[in-house]
Amino acid sequence: MNSPPQDTATRSIDAGDIEFGDGLEILLSTVFQAAEPGQTIDVATSSRSTALELPGWARSTGHSAERDWKETNGNGQRFVVRVRRGEAAPVLAPDLPSRGEPMPLRLGSQFHTTDLVNAAPERLPGSPDPGYGLIPLGAVPESGGPQYSWRLNHHDDLWAEEITDLTERASSAQWDATVDVPWNEALGLPDDVERAVAQVMTFIASNEYVALYVPSKFLPQVNSAFVDILMWLASHIHDEARHVEVFTKRALIGGQRGYALASTQMSLHSLLEEDDFSSASLLLNVLGEGTFIDLLGFISRNAPDAATAACARLAHRDEQRHVHFGISHVRRSQKLDPDSTPQLIGAVEARAAKLATLTGLSPVLLESLTILAAGSTRSASLRRGAAGVKELTRLMEVNRIRRLRAAGFDAETAHHLSELHTPNLM
C-alpha cells in the first residue's frame, strides 16, 4: 500500500463495508456513470479484501485503478483506491432525455391506448428504417443491435383512423368460449337438426381459420415501430383463435361431425394467397367478414338452441370490429392514393377468376342452413327456413354493396365487386 496522494480526486465515495456481490458494483456503477471519462474517483472501503478486488473490478468495467492507500481515523482504518473513469460508454446511445411530462389519464384512472400513442415522446414514424429493432414506443435504442428486414414499412399502408380505439374495444370485449356459452343447451337436438347445425358450425369454423391466418401472416411483416398496427392485428388474431375454438366446440358438442368442403377450402386458399395488405383487408374484412356479420346475425336469431345462438352472437360482436377496421382502412387507402382503387378491384377480380368453378353456395350448406333455421325437418318449418335463407342471401348482397360503398367504391364498382365475391361467403 502506498501513501495518500497529494492531489484530490474529482469525487470520492465511502462504500463502508458493502462488498462486491452485495451491491457494491451497483453503487459504483451509478457513481462512475455520473462522472466524466478521465475523472478520478476515490473509493473507500473498510474491507481490505474489497480494496484488493477494486482494481480488477475497475479493469473489467473499463476503468483503471491508479493507486491505493490506507487511512486511519477515529473509526479505525479504511482502504482507499483511486480509480480513473474509462471512456467506455455502458450503453451505445445518446444520454436519456430528462424526465418529461407524465402520460395523460382519463376519468376513472384509465390509460387509453390512443393517448399512449398520441402522447408518446416521439410520434410513430411514417416510414421507419426497415431494419428497425424490437424497440418499444419511446425507448432510446442502443446501436449495435441486429438488423431486421420488415416488409411492411409504411404506416399509411396499414393504418385505419379508429385503430387504437378498436384495439381498446377488443380488449374490453373479451369473452370466454369455455364458460360464456350455455353449452348444456346444445345437447339433445334431434339427429337431423344436429347434423345440420354441426355442418354449419364446421363451415364457419373453417372460415375462421382463414380469418386467423390472414392477420397472422401480416403481423410478422409489420415494421416493429408500428405498435398500433401490431396491437390491432394481435387483437384480431386473438379474436379469431377464439372463434375457431367456439365453433369447433359447437360443431362437435353433440357428437356429430360435418364435412370440410373442398369448395370452402378452395375459397379460403385463394384468400390466403393475397400478399397485399389492403387487398387482403378488402377481401377478408370488408367482403368476407362483412358477409359473415349477416350470417352470424341470422344464426343468432334462428338457431335451434341457445348455445348455438350464443356462439354466433359473441363472434358477431367481434366481427363488427374487424369489418369496421376494413371499411375504414380501405376507404382511407383509396383517398390517400387513387391508384390503389384499380389495384383493389384487380385483387377481387383475380380471386374471382381463381374461383370460377364455384357457382353458388354448396348445396350441402344450403340444406344445412335451411334445416338449422327451420329447427326441424317438418315441411312447414322447412318452408319457413328456406324463406329465411333466401332473405339472408338478399340481405348479404344489399349489405355487401352498402359496405363497399362505405369503403369508398362508387355504386357501379360496388355492385361489380359484390357480384364477384366468393359464393363461399368468406
Add this chain to the structure above:
Amino acid sequence: MSGPTLLVGAVAYHERVVPIWEIFREYFSARDVPVDYVLYSNYERQAEALLDGKIDIGWNTNTAFVRIRHVAGEPVRILGMRDVDSDWATLVVTRKGEGVEKVSELSGTRLALGSRDSGHAAILPLYYLAREGLDAVNDCELIRFDTDLGKHGDTGDSELRVLRAVADGEAGAGAVGAPIWASLKAKADPLISGLEVQWRSEDYYHCNFTVLGSMDRAVADRWSAALLAMDYNDPSLRYAMDLEGVKKWLPGDEKGYATLTEAMVQQGYFG
C-alpha cells in the same frame, strides 16, 4: 494503398476466437492493413511459427512472449496489448475469515496453483510470494492443477480448480489471476461465495501482439496504429472486443515482463 496481407497467429483457447478474428479481419482490411489469421492449439507451436517466419504477428501470452524473446536471437517488438494486459495481477485467496495479514503466514498450508505454464496462476505467484517472504516451494505443500497445458492458463480451467480446491478445504490458499476473480464476482458465482482475497501482487503485463525485430517497421507501425484505433464505442466492434475482453488497446512495451522473465529463469523454464 493496402499492403500485403499480414498473417496473425492466435491460440484457439475457446471457440469465440473465431468470431473475434472474423470481425477483426474485416476491421483491419477496412483500414488498409489486411490480415488473415491462423489458429494454433498451443502457444509452443505458435511461437515456433513466429520464429520460423510462418506468421507475421503472434497473439501471445506473457509466458509465450518471454520464451520467444529468449530464443529469438534478435530483438522482438510489441505492437499492442489489451488494457487488461497492462495491469494484470495475481491474487491469493482463502476461505473467508482467515485474516492473513502477511503472506508469510501461509507457511505450512496447502497452496493451490494453476497450470504450470500459466504465468499468472503458477509461475508469478511463486515468484512474488517468495519476494514477500513466503518460499512456497519449500514451506507450502503445492497442489498443482496442470490442465489445458499449452494454453498457458487462457481457458481458466485450472484457476477454477484452484478456487474449488480452496472452497472445498482441499487447499488452504490458492493463486488465481485478478480477471477471473473479477468475472466470477461480477456474476456472484457461488463457487467463490465463501472465499476472500488476502493478497494482490504488483501489476505486470499479460498478453501482447509480438513481431520479430526483422519485420518491416513501417508496416508494423501501421498495423499497430490501426489496432490502437479500435473504438469500443463503435457498435461494429463492441461485440468482438467484449469477446476478447478489451475496452482499449494500449501500445505496450517490454518493461512489464521483467518479473516473469526473472521468474522463468529462476524456476528453470529455460532448462
